[in-house]
Amino acid sequence: EVQLVESGGGLRQPGGSLRLSCAASGFTFSSYAMNWVRQAPGKGLEWVSTISGSGGGTYYADSVKGRFTISRDNSKNTLYLQMNSLRAEDTAVYYCAKDRRIAVAGDEFDYWGQGTLVTVSS
Amino acid sequence: EIVLTQSPGTLSLSPGERATLSCRASQSVSSSYLAWYQQKPGQAPRLLIYGASSRATGIPDRFSGSGSGTDFTLTISRLEPEDFAVYYCQHYGSSPTFGQGTRLEIK
Numbered sequence: 609e610v611q612l613v614e615s616g617g618g619l620r621q622p623g624g625s626l627r628l629s630c631a632a633s634g635f636t637f638s639s640y641a642m643n644w645v646r647q648a649p650g651k652g653l654e655w656v657s658t659i660s661g662s663g664g665g666t667y668y669a670d671s672v673k674g675r676f677t678i679s680r681d682n683s684k685n686t687l688y689l690q691m692n693s694l695r696a697e698d699t700a701v702y703y704c705a706k707d708r709r710i711a712v713a714g715d716e717f718d719y720w721g722q723g724t725l726v727t728v729s730s
Numbered sequence: 731e732i733v734l735t736q737s738p739g740t741l742s743l744s745p746g747e748r749a750t751l752s753c754r755a756s757q758s759v760s761s762s763y764l765a766w767y768q769q770k771p772g773q774a775p776r777l778l779i780y781g782a783s784s785r786a787t788g789i790p791d792r793f794s795g796s797g798s799g800t801d802f803t804l805t806i807s808r809l810e811p812e813d814f815a816v817y818y819c820q821h822y823g824s825s826p827t828f829g830q831g832t833r834l835e836i837k
Contacts, residue, residue, distance in 0.1 A: 643826075645775075653767075653775065653818055655826040667824055703774055708786075714823045716765040718786060720774035 610634040610719045612704050617724030624694050624728070630687040630704030630721055638662070638682040641713035644689050646700035647723075656702070657689065660713045667713070672698075694728045701725050732756055732821050734829035742837040749806040751832045753819035758799045765820045766795055766804045768813075769831075775818065779804065811836075 616628040630642070644656040657678040658667040666678050677690040687704050702724055705717035733756040743749055753764070761782035767775040777786040779795035782802055792807040806813055814836050819829040 652831045653769075653820075653828040655828065658824075658826075669825070708777070708780065714763075714826070716777060716780040716820065716822050717767075717775075718777045718780075720776075722774055 610706065612706065612719055612721035614702065614704055614721045614724040617702065617726045619727045619729065620694050621730050622695055622728055626691045626694065626726060628689040628691065628702055628704075628724060628726070630689075632685045632687065632704075632706070635706070636710075637680075637685040639710045641665075641707040641715065642680060642687045643705045643707065643717060644678060644687075645703045645705055645717070645720075646698075646726075647703070648697075648700040651700075654700075658713055659687070661711060665713055691726070694726075696728050699726060699728050731825060732759060732827055734819050734821060734827055736817075736819060736829035736832045738832060739830075740833045740835060742835050743809055744837045745809050745811055747809050749804075749809055749813070749834060751804040751806075751817055751834070753797075753802040753804070753829050755800045755802070755821060759821050761798050761802075763822050764795075764797070764802050765822060766793075767818045767820065768815050769818065770815045778817075806834075809834075 611633045613631045643658045659678045675693045679688045704721045706719040707715035708718035735754045737752045764782040766779040769775040783795045816831045
């Protein structure tokens, strides 16, 4: 059974940093691109970032480019999102999500974690 | 960037009725890269449809997707109580985008 479990959310002041983790199980982690998607309170879904299975390809939404860094440790089956220079508008539930097909970055997301809440406020 | 516009914003229907949800893209997109998701309160989104018309694993056949170019549709043939939720369309690729969502509520 595929499982994605996010952790690391919390309250930070504007300008602060936070690192999110997503522990994956139930599939060959290194074979799939992985993604971060966020949802501000009461709002819709916003794609944040994608990383290829090998970690060699990374993609970012313009809203986070230069501030957030996606990475993965395939030996630990774990996805990360390093969030720096946080802003109030980064407040959201952050979901990790798995691409549906092997070795395709830029696919639909067939499994999602339960999300972790990041709040940026002074 | 491709902008997806969903309509209506809210759809009020009764169980047993047919639901038709629309997703319009700002420019033509490949049907291979259009998906639909369902999200219930407090839950993560669930993939329903990919490639505009293919049902994801475990999705009941009352859900169907269609369309091409700039206009795509999600149809729920006979609404069940558990279908009342928010639905999002998505264009996926190197820079995925989501529509703003359609809330399907019980009339």
